[in-house]
């Protein structure tokens with residue numbers, strides 16, 4: 072991707088390292104606004120159509136928050152049942168209509184490829200907020216942004232990192248998109264840990280190998296893995312053919328402080344796209360990890376706002392105007408400390 076302005080963001084395949092660096096530097100510059108130290112009205116008058124046809128909390132709300140923080144307004148549609156898609160309307164028609172009401176659209180839908188299909192009918196840029204088990208490009212960017220920041224803190228960079236991805240690698244779109252982005256870097260070590268039935272899809276395994284990275288595939292945590300990043304995922308029960316099948320894998324890969332100490336380094340960064348399944352039978356990331364300073368899950372969610380602000384600013388071509396439309400914040404904000 073060389074040009075952001077006016078273009079859709081549908082897949083991580085659109086990004087090269089320069090584009091990623093651009094997003095990260097704009098995201099970094101958004102910090103004073105996200106912390107409410109300053110406000111900007113650069114997107115005053117612009118409308119985001121936030122269309123979530125699949126459950127979402129943080130992705131949907133952080134897209135909306137990011138747009139509001141840039142001074143724009145948000146119109147939201149949630150759930151298939153509440154939209155004309157339930158009356159048989161095509162994605163093309165819905166896109167044609169809703170793009171008349173918005174300046175940019177963020178969209179999530181349960182079918183792989185649906186957001187691209189929607190984008191063909193849209194008259195404004197569309198950002199993929201997750202299409203089935205396929206892709207989740209903005210999550211991958213915020214995950215990579217988090218990895219970069221966390222590793223910087225430990226004096227390291229992304230090149231040469233060792234990442235362990237754990238859990239449902241088959242249906243988990245976040246690990247699909249993140250793996251593809253990491254392929255753009257040098258000498259990455261991937262350790263993919265999942266039951267064989269939930270293994271990473273072959274095209275992504277091939278992409279990792281073709282890019283010359285090291286790859287270990289296993290079905291259990293073994294020994295001390297010397298990973299820099301432990302990326303835990305949720306069993307994507309909504310994508311399994313049956314609930315019984317999903318139940319078979321629930322709770323198979325729990326992480327708590329004792330397991331972390333056994334298998335990881337004391338500086339291994341713990342990530343999860345969230346939501347973590349905290350029900351007893353799953354307990355993917357035990358709350359005893361909440362006091363572990365390497366638990367980065369809530370830094371990930373905060374970083375999501377910065378990255379989504381950057382993507383909006385770039386796509387709407389205002390990344391250099393943000394500070395020109397800056398104001399002081401006059402209310403008390405706990406975020407400014």
Ligand code: NCD
Nearest residue numbers: 130201244245305344345346
């Ligand atoms: C993820 C998703 O929806 O793919 N959540 C998110 O966007 N942060 C992961 C998940 O639902 O397990």
